Amino acid sequence: MRSESLLEYLLVNYRWMFVVFFLLPCTVLGKIWSVFEKSLWSRHTGLEHEKNLSRIQRQIRHRNEQAPDQVMCTARPSWRSMTIADMAYKKYMYNIDVHLDGIVSINAKTQTVRVEPGITMGRLIPILIESGWTVPVALDMEDLTIGGLVMGIGLESSSHKFGLFHETCTRYELITANGDLIICSKSVNADIFESIPYSYGTLGFLTAVDIQIIPAKKYVKLKYRPIRTLEKMESRLIVETSDLEHNDFVELLIYNKEEGVLMTGKMTDGNKDIKYVNRIGRFYKPWFFKHVESFLLTWKIGEEYIPLKDYYFRHNKSLFWEIQDIIPFGNHPVFRYLLGWLMPAKVALLKLTQTDTIKQLYAKHHFIDDFILPISSLKKSVQQFHTILNIYPIWVCPTILRPGKGLMHSPATVNNMYIDIGLYGEPKVSKYNPTILRDLEIFVLKLKGFKMMYAGTYLNIDEFKTMFDHRLYDRIRQNLRCKSNFPEVYDKVNRKARI
Numbered sequence: 001m002r003s004e005s006l007l008e009y010l011l012v013n014y015r016w017m018f019v020v021f022f023l024l025p026c027t028v029l030g031k032i033w034s035v036f037e038k039s040l041w042s043r044h045t046g047l048e049h050e051k052n053l054s055r056i057q058r059q060i061r062h063r064n065e066q067a068p069d070q071v072m073c074t075a076r077p078s079w080r081s082m083t084i085a086d087m088a089y090k091k092y093m094y095n096i097d098v099h100l101d102g103i104v105s106i107n108a109k110t111q112t113v114r115v116e117p118g119i120t121m122g123r124l125i126p127i128l129i130e131s132g133w134t135v136p137v138a139l140d141m142e143d144l145t146i147g148g149l150v151m152g153i154g155l156e157s158s159s160h161k162f163g164l165f166h167e168t169c170t171r172y173e174l175i176t177a178n179g180d181l182i183i184c185s186k187s188v189n190a191d192i193f194e195s196i197p198y199s200y201g202t203l204g205f206l207t208a209v210d211i212q213i214i215p216a217k218k219y220v221k222l223k224y225r226p227i228r229t230l231e232k233m234e235s236r237l238i239v240e241t242s243d244l245e246h247n248d249f250v251e252l253l254i255y256n257k258e259e260g261v262l263m264t265g266k267m268t269d270g271n272k273d274i275k276y277v278n279r280i281g282r283f284y285k286p287w288f289f290k291h292v293e294s295f296l297l298t299w300k301i302g303e304e305y306i307p308l309k310d311y312y313f314r315h316n317k318s319l320f321w322e323i324q325d326i327i328p329f330g331n332h333p334v335f336r337y338l339l340g341w342l343m344p345a346k347v348a349l350l351k352l353t354q355t356d357t358i359k360q361l362y363a364k365h366h367f368i369d370d371f372i373l374p375i376s377s378l379k380k381s382v383q384q385f386h387t388i389l390n391i392y393p394i395w396v397c398p399t400i401l402r403p404g405k406g407l408m409h410s411p412a413t414v415n416n417m418y419i420d421i422g423l424y425g426e427p428k429v430s431k432y433n434p435t436i437l438r439d440l441e442i443f444v445l446k447l448k449g450f451k452m453m454y455a456g457t458y459l460n461i462d463e464f465k466t467m468f469d470h471r472l473y474d475r476i477r478q479n480l481r482c483k484s485n486f487p488e489v490y491d492k493v494n495r496k497a498r499i
C-alpha cells in the first residue's frame with residue numbers, strides 16, 4: 001500500500017484517533033494562541049476600524065481596474081465557514097479580504113453593540129455577559145460569525161420571541177461594488193437595509209453591524225417536558241411559543257416518531273433557594289442531547305437552573321449530535337473525565353483535515369439540512385421526514401417570521417410562527433439516495449416553507465425565486481450596480497456552486 005493511501009485509510013477508518021490525539025490538542029493550542037493574540041494586538045479602537053475600511057476599499061478599486069469582469073466574494077476560506085460543502089465559487093471569483101473581527105463599541109444608552117462581521121459568537125457572548133449584556137438571539141455554535149448570520153440567516157430557541165438573528169440588528173455598514181461606504185438602517189437607506197439579510201454577500205461587503213443588546217441574567221431556568229405523539233408536540237409547541245411572558249426560550253428535540261422532549265426556559269437571576277445548578281458546559285458533563293433524552297426514560301417533568309453561557313452553547317460540544325459519528329465513545333464517562341476538556345473539536349480543523357473519501361462518504365450516506373415550515377405542519381413534516389430519511393434526534397426550533405420585502409419573510413401580512421426542523425445524521429431508510437433532497441425541497445416549497453441555504457439547494461432558479469422574494473433584491477442589485485460585480489444569491493447556493 002502506498003504511504004498516501006495508507007494515510008487515507010487511517011484517516012477514514014481511524015478518524016477518531018486522529019481527531020482525539022492530534023486535532024483536539026491543536027484546537028486547545030489554537031484557543032490559547034487566540035487569547036494571547038487578542039490580548040496583545042486586538043485592543044480595538046474606532047481608528048483601527050477606519051483603517052480596515054480603507055484597506056477593503058483599496059482592494060475593490062484595484063479589482064475594478066485590473067479584473068472588472070470577475071465577480072467578487074469574500075476571501076474567507078471555505079474550511080473556515082460553518083457550512084458542510086466546499087464553496088467551489090471561491091476558486092473562480094475575485095477574493096476580497098474582509099477579515100475584520102473586533103468589537104467597535106458597546107453603547108449602554110442605545111442598548112446596542114457595534115461589531116465587525118468576522119467576530120464569532122464564541123468571542124462576542126462571553127465579553128457581553130461580562131459587561132452585563134447579551135444579544136436577544138444568541139446562536140449555539142461558537143464559530144458562527146455575525147457577518148455569516150446576517151448574510152445567511154440565524155435562528156435560536158429565543159427566535160419565537162425575537163425572530164431571525166438579523167431582526168435584532170439595527171444598522172449595517174456596507175462597502176458597495178464601486179468602493180463606497182453605505183450606512184443603512186430602518187430610517188436611512190431602508191430598502192438596502194431590508195434587502196441585505198440572506199443575500200449571501202451579493203450586494204456588497206459588510207463591515208460593521210449594530211446589534212440590540214438586552215440585560216443578561218445569571219441563569220436559564222429550564223423545564224423539560226416529555227411528550228408522546230406528534231399531535232401533542234405540535235399543539236403544546238403552539239401554546240408555549242405564544243406564552244412570551246413565561247418563555248424566553250422554546251426548543252423541542254424529537255427522539256423517535258412518537259416521543260420528544262419540549263424545553264421551555266426563562267432567563268433569571270435565581271434566588272437564594274436555588275439548591276442545584278447544572279453546569280452543563282463543564283467538560284465532564286454529558287452531551288446535552290443525551291441529557292435531554294434521559295427525561296424520556298424517567299418520563300417526568302424536570303426543571304433545573306443552567307448558567308446562561310452554558311445554556312447558549314449547549315449543542316456546541318457535541319456539534320448537535322454530529323460528533324458521535326466522529327468520536328463514537330465521546331460521551332462515555334471515561335472519555336469525558338480524561339479527555340473531555342479538549343472538546344469541542346474545532347469545526348474549521350475538522351473541515352481542513354477531512355479527506356476526499358470522507359467527503360464522498362458524507363455526500364452519499366449523510367444528511368445535514370434545516371427546513372423552515374409553518375408551525376402547524378410539524379406533524380405532517382416529521383412524518384414525511386420519517387418516511388424519507390428516518391433520522392433522529394430531530395431539532396425543532398420555533399421562529400417568528402414577519403411580513404417584509406426582503407428575500408425571506410412571512411408570506412402573509414401578519415407575523416407568522418414557523419419552526420426550523422433540523423435533520424443531521426445518517427438516514428436509516430433502506431434505499432437512501434442524496435437526490436431525495438430535491439423532493440424534500442419541493443415538499444417544503446408547497447407548504448410555503450423555506451430552507452436554510454448553508455447546505456446548498458437542488459431547486460432550479462425558478463423554484464428558488466418562488467421560495468425567496470427577489471423583487472426588492474433585484475431592484476437593489478440594479479441600484480447598487482451589482483450585475484457584473486457580484487454573483488446572484490442562487491449562483492452561490494446551488495449545488496454546483498457548493499461541492
Ligand SMILES: Cc1cc2nc3c(=O)[nH]c(=O)nc-3n(C[C@H](O)[C@H](O)[C@H](O)COP(=O)(O)OP(=O)(O)OC[C@H]3O[C@@H](n4cnc5c(N)ncnc54)[C@H](O)[C@@H]3O)c2cc1C
Binds near residue numbers: 015016358362366425
Ligand atoms: C458515511 C460516513 C461518513 C463519515 N463522516 C465522517 C465525518 O464527517 N467526519 C469524520 O471524522 N469521520 C467520518 N467518517 C469516518 C468514520 O467516523 C470512521 O470511518 C469511523 O472510524 C468508522 O468507525 P467504525 O470502524 O466503528 O465503523 P465502520 O465499521 O467503519 O462503519 C460501519 C458502517 O457504518 C456507517 N457509518 C460509519 N460512520 C458513519 C457516519 N459518520 N455517517 C454515516 N454512516 C456511517 C457506514 O455505512 C459504514 O459502512 C465517516 C464514515 C462514513 C462511513
Ligand SMILES: NC(=O)C1=CN([C@@H]2O[C@H](COP(=O)(O)OP(=O)(O)OC[C@H]3O[C@@H](n4cnc5c(N)ncnc54)[C@H](OP(=O)(O)O)[C@@H]3O)[C@@H](O)[C@H]2O)C=CC1
Binds near residue numbers: 140144156
Ligand atoms: N443556528 C443557526 O442558525 C445556524 C446557522 N448556520 C448557517 O451558517 C452560516 C454562517 O456561517 P459562517 O461560517 O459564520 O459564515 P460563512 O463564512 O458560511 O458565510 C455565509 C455567507 O455570508 C457571506 N459573508 C460573510 N461575511 C461577509 C461580509 N463581511 N461581507 C459580505 N458577505 C459576507 C459569505 O460570503 P462569501 O460567499 O463571499 O464568503 C457567505 O456567502 C449561515 O449561512 C447560517 O445560516 C449554521 C449553523 C447554525
Ligand SMILES: CC(C)=CCC[C@@H](C)[C@H]1CC[C@@]2(C)C3=C(CC[C@]12C)[C@@]1(C)CC[C@H](O)C(C)(C)[C@@H]1CC3
Binds near residue numbers: 350370424
Ligand atoms: C440551523 C442549525 C442549528 C444548524 C446546525 C447545523 C450544524 C448541525 C452543522 C453546522 C456545521 C456542520 C454542517 C458541520 C458538520 C456537522 C453538522 C454541522 C455541525 C461536520 C462537523 C460534520 C463532519 C464533516 O466531516 C465536517 C467536518 C466537514 C462538518 C463540518 C461542518
